[in-house]
Amino acid sequence: MASLFDAAGAYGGPARVALNLTAELSHRGHVVTLAGATSGYDVVPGLVDGVACQWFPARTVVPGVGFAGLAAHGLLRKIRAEITEYDVVHVHLARDFVTLPVALMARHHKVPYVVQPHGMVDASSRLLAVPLDRLWTRPALRGASRVLYLTRTELRRLEEFGGHALPVALLGNGVPPAGDRAWPVGPVPEVIFLARLHPRKRAAAFVRVARRLLEDGVSARFAVVGPPGGAEREVQNEVAAAGSDAIRYEGPIAPDHVPARLAAASLYVLPSVEEPYPMSVLEAMAVGRPVVVGRSCGLAEAVERHGCGVTVDDSEESLAQAIRYYLDNPDEARSAGGRGLVAARTEFALPSVVDNLERIYHEVTSASEVRR
Incomplete structure (x- = not known):
């Protein structure tokens, strides 16, 4: 799940990564549901690239802080009713009222969950961040089965924020093939x-x-x-x-x-x-x-x-x-x-990234079965 899916792509990379990963997982035969807040659609899609979507209307619960103030009406109720049916929950984590509650819900129900912050979670002195981090963000990170990082810089910041005991794993972003694209023809580049x-x-x-x-x-x-x-x-x-x-x-x-x-x-x-x-x-x-x-x-x-x-x-x-x-x-x-x-x-091919992600899912679900 990710914070926001909208018609204009306003949430950028994290939403695109979530879409790409779930589409490839679905193509491989996994049963995947993509959840989050949404806006900008005349008709909210129920299926994107073969993936079932549970997208709920975005609403602003804390004004003036951008995406951090978002929540999704109806999403938590739906997730709460289904969460114990999931083998793993993958949260593209941000400081907001969409993704953090889902991570904490998975923690409470002892469902394996993976968080992928995309560089969005590190130390902050902002007024909203301080209590939110103490009550929600750090517990969500520390309770995760895996915390996925993109670069060494992000790893350092995550460990400074959440401690060196975080169960981290490297997962880069991958890009799906775009087909053959001819070089543009014209007198002016x-x-x-x-x-x-x-x-x-x-x-x-x-x-x-x-x-x-x-x-x-x-x-x-x-x-x-x-x-x-x-x-x-x-x-x-x-x-x-x-x-x-x-x-x-x-x-x-x-x-x-x-x-x-x-x-x-x-x-x-x-x-x-x-x-x-x-x-x-x-x-x-x-x-x-x-x-x-x-x-x-x-x-x-x-x-x-x-x-x-x-x-x-x-x-x-x-x-x-x-x-x-x-x-x-x-x-x-x-x-x-x-x-x-x-x-x-090659290096950034989406299938290679999902190969790595499947290994991570297998590790965390196997560990969960052993604990049970």
């Missing part, structure tokens, strides 16, 4: 930013760099795509200030349209700071597009190792140089994109 418009992701900096490159005579188009996340007004102001038809803010798109939209561009850029493990970068690699990411990104080492993109520091100068490099060297852009495609089909 397109550079795309596609992510939630959170200030940390620095879409406004992307627009400023795009404006600077255009003023320097670079021939390209630039697109910002993604749902609101707190920085949308700044982005819109920067686009308006640029005054160029070559820079556009397109707004959000449905998650299943993301691969095609990425494939229509020649370069994907995500200049985030401290981005844990962005699915959008893997999705760009899966359609054979080179990527530009921040050096603090959890995928930066892999991008450098596979030679499928460039990593940049937090300066706009560094970002401009990386974008210009690929625009000036289209053959290298295509080669880097090809290397990213190979990485997406």
Whole structure:
């Protein structure tokens, strides 16, 4: 389960990971139910990619704190009635009133459960977080059969927050195959930013760099795509200030349209700071597009190792140089994109990730049977 599934993909990576994992598990013959809060659908789907969905209307119980204030009306009642029937509960854990109660319910009923925080759980001094962590978040982590982490940085932060006795296991994100995607044809290449418009992701900096490159005579188009996340007004102001038809803010798109939209561009850029493990970068690699990411990104080492993109520091100068490099060297852009495609089909292939996840499920369910 995950906190929010919505038509615009506003919750980003954790929801996409939950969808990808459950679809692959279902394909392998497992009986899977995908639960969580939902919004934005005219008709809430009961089935997605062959997976049964129990999605309940999202409601805000604590205003002003974004996703952390969400709850799902009816979800807990449904889970409470069924929880002892599950072999394992997999919670894409966040500080909210959707996922935390389910983890604690599994703990109470002694049902094996796995939590996957996606870099969203670490020490915080925010007013809501302090009592929530003491009463719910730390107990949910410490009672889990496994705590899944993405990177060494996340592992360190989880252990600082929850203690070194956490039953941790490494599980990276995987990306499903996107099929063959031809290189875009046209006289002017397109550079795309596609992510939630959170200030940390620095879409406004992307627009400023795009404006600077255009003023320097670079021939390209630039697109910002993604749902609101707190920085949308700044982005819109920067686009308006640029005054160029070559820079556009397109707004959000449905998650299943993301691969095609990425494939229509020649370069994907995500200049985030401290981005844990962005699915959008893997999705760009899966359609054979080179990527530009921040050096603090959890995928930066892999991008450098596979030679499928460039990593940049937090300066706009560094970002401009990386974008210009690929625009000036289209053959290298295509080669880097090809290397990213190979990485997406090998190291980051979804089936390999689910192989590992099945082993984890087997370990925790076997241990539970022994205790019984």
